[in-house]
Structure formats: C-alpha cells, structure tokens
Amino acid sequence: MDDRDLFERITRAVQPALAQGRVARYIPALAAVDPHRFGLAIADTDSRTPRGTGDWQVPFSIQSLSKVFTLALVLAADGEALWSRVGKEPSGAAFNSLAQLEREQGIPRNPFVNAGALVVTDRLLTLTGDARGTLRDFLRAESGNPRIDFDAEVAWSESRHGHRNAALAHLLADHGRLDNPVPDVLDHYFWQCSLAMNCRDLALAAGFLARHGVRADSTRLLTRSEAKRVNAVMLIGGTYDAAGEFAHRVGLPAKSGVGGGIIAVIPGRCTLCTWGPALDDHGNSIAGITALDTLTTVTGWSIF
Numbered sequence: 001m002d003d004r005d006l007f008e009r010i011t012r013a014v015q016p017a018l019a020q021g022r023v024a025r026y027i028p029a030l031a032a033v034d035p036h037r038f039g040l041a042i043a044d045t046d047s048r049t050p051r052g053t054g055d056w057q058v059p060f061s062i063q064s065l066s067k068v069f070t071l072a073l074v075l076a077a078d079g080e081a082l083w084s085r086v087g088k089e090p091s092g093a094a095f096n097s098l099a100q101l102e103r104e105q106g107i108p109r110n111p112f113v114n115a116g117a118l119v120v121t122d123r124l125l126t127l128t129g130d131a132r133g134t135l136r137d138f139l140r141a142e143s144g145n146p147r148i149d150f151d152a153e154v155a156w157s158e159s160r161h162g163h164r165n166a167a168l169a170h171l172l173a174d175h176g177r178l179d180n181p182v183p184d185v186l187d188h189y190f191w192q193c194s195l196a197m198n199c200r201d202l203a204l205a206a207g208f209l210a211r212h213g214v215r216a217d218s219t220r221l222l223t224r225s226e227a228k229r230v231n232a233v234m235l236i237g238g239t240y241d242a243a244g245e246f247a248h249r250v251g252l253p254a255k256s257g258v259g260g261g262i263i264a265v266i267p268g269r270c271t272l273c274t275w276g277p278a279l280d281d282h283g284n285s286i287a288g289i290t291a292l293d294t295l296t297t298v299t300g301w302s303i304f
C-alpha cells in the first residue's frame with residue numbers, strides 16, 4: 001500500500017473518533033484547542049524527509065511527550081543510576097496519582113507518570129544545570145528546526161493551576177527523592193511540558209529510538225540496550241493506566257501527552273507522531289490511538 005492509500009485509510013478511520021472525548025481542561029491554556037484537528041507524521045530511520053497528512057505541520061503543546069526526551073537525556077548523561085530512583089513497572093493508576101507515590105515511599109512506578117518525570121527532571125537539572133534548555137537544544141538539533149520553543153502562556157497556565165504536580169513534588173522531597181528545590185524542579189517541568197512542536201518535528205526528534213540509540217547526525221546518544229529500555233518503558237507505561245489496552249490495539253512502544261500528541265516507535269523502521277487534541281479518560285488522544293491502531297492493522301508493522 002502506498003502512502004496516499006495509507007493516509008486516506010487512516011484519515012477515514014479517525015473521522016468518527018474526532019467527535020469523541022474532550023480536550024484537556026485542567027490546564028486552561030489547552031482548553032481552547034480545536035478538538036477536530038488531526039495530524040500524522042512518519043519519519044523513516046534512513047531518511048531526513050518525513051511524510052505526513054492532515055495537520056502534521058501545525059504546532060501543539062507536547063506536554064508529556066517531553067518525558068521521553070528528558071529520560072533519554074538523563075540516561076545518556078548518567079547511565080543506569082536513574083533506576084535506583086524510579087521504577088520500570090506499569091502504574092495501573094492515573095498519571096498524577098498521589099496515593100500510589102505515598103504508598104511506595106516516594107519511588108515512582110516509572111519515569112512517565114508525573115512523579116517519575118519530576119524525578120527525571122530533577123536529575124537532568126543536576127546533571128546539566130538547565131534541564132529545559134538542554135531539552136530544547138536537543139529537540140532543535142534532532143528535528144533540524146531551530147524555531148522550536150516554549151509557550152510561555154501554557155507554562156504559566158500550568159504553573160498557576162498545577163496543584164497536583166506541586167503536591168507530588170513536595171511528597172517526593174519529603175521522602176528525600178529530589179536533589180533540587182521543589183520550585184526549581186516544578187519550574188523546569190512546566191516549561192518542558194509547554195514546548196510547542198508539530199508531528200513532523202516530533203517524529204524526527206524521536207528517531208534515535210528507532211535507530212537503537214543513534215542520533216540524527218549519526219553520533220550515539222544511548223547504547224542499544226538503553227534505547228531498548230526506553231522503548232520497553234514506553235510500552236508498559238507510555239499511555240499510563242491504558243498501556244495494556246494500547247499494546248492490545250496498537251502493539252508499539254508509545255508515549256502520549258495531554259496536548260493530544262502520541263509518539264510511537266517501530267524499532268529499525270520508523271517513528272510516528274499523531275495529534276488529535278480530544279482525549280479519553282486516561283488522558284490519551286482518541287484519534288491518535290485510532291490512527292495508530294489502523295496503521296498497524298493495515299501495514300502489519302506492530303512489534304508483535
């Protein structure tokens with residue numbers, strides 16, 4: 001099947017999904033996004049020219065997609081040490097659960113629930129002195145787009161309303177799990193979530209995960225084993241307490257964000273990014289899951 005047929009088939013499949021779900025409202029700056037948007041990009045491992053359909057070049061708030069990149073940057077700088085601070089198990093709980101963190105003495109289940117991402121950001125801050133700048137520079141380099149930037153309105157909106165993330169950070173600090181002051185960790189976390197990017201740039205930026213750890217310029221970011229581990233954690237936790245359902249339907253390592261983006265990886269072949277702002281109850285894009293489900297069903301490209 002050629003690209004045109006594939007994109008047509010996916011676009012048709014997502015139409016009913018566009019009428020379902022709701023855009024994230026707990027970050028007021030995200031509530032105004034048009035829920036009928038849909039984009040999809042595919043970046044092959046052996047090409048710098050991605051392809052896509054729909055709104056694939058329209059920037060959106062990357063939110064938790066940033067967690068994949070901060071995790072990779074910490075592993076690149078500090079190797080396996082991170083895994084003593086954060087687990088690698090499915091959470092089976094909401095991405096912002098306080099109860100689970102308290103029950104488990106401040107060790108987050110995995111790096112993709114919010115508590116885990118706060119620990120990762122804390123490490124990146126210690127290792128680099130500037131977690132958000134390091135992340136932005138990395139994304140610009142991998143995507144080849146020097147205009148990628150933060151959205152101050154989104155960062156501000158989230159920091160004003162981010163009571164639950166603040167509570168998680170304080171709980172982590174109380175358990176002695178953060179090296180940096182809570183306000184610094186939160187600040188960097190909110191800024192990293194506010195980055196505005198499009199499907200094209202995100203598919204390119206995640207390319208190292210399909211190239212077994214190798215960056216766009218052919219230098220190595222992660223060892224093969226580290227890249228495998230990031231993909232493994234995406235599979236078990238990238239879509240939170242719906243990771244089982246996602247694996248069942250799509251069968252790929254993936255990471256979602258409440259801005260409506262999903263990054264998915266087909267190791268050795270390509271990276272994908274979808275965008276559809278309306279979310280299900282787990283905070284995952286309904287159109288994105290439908291698109292990726294259709295894609296793996298039609299092409300047979302699941303990892304299973």
Ligand SMILES: NC(=O)CC[C@H](N)C(=O)O
Nearest residue numbers: 063064095193257258283
């Ligand atoms: N799942 C998400 O995308 C959550 C990210 C959002 N910034 C939050 O911390 O709540």
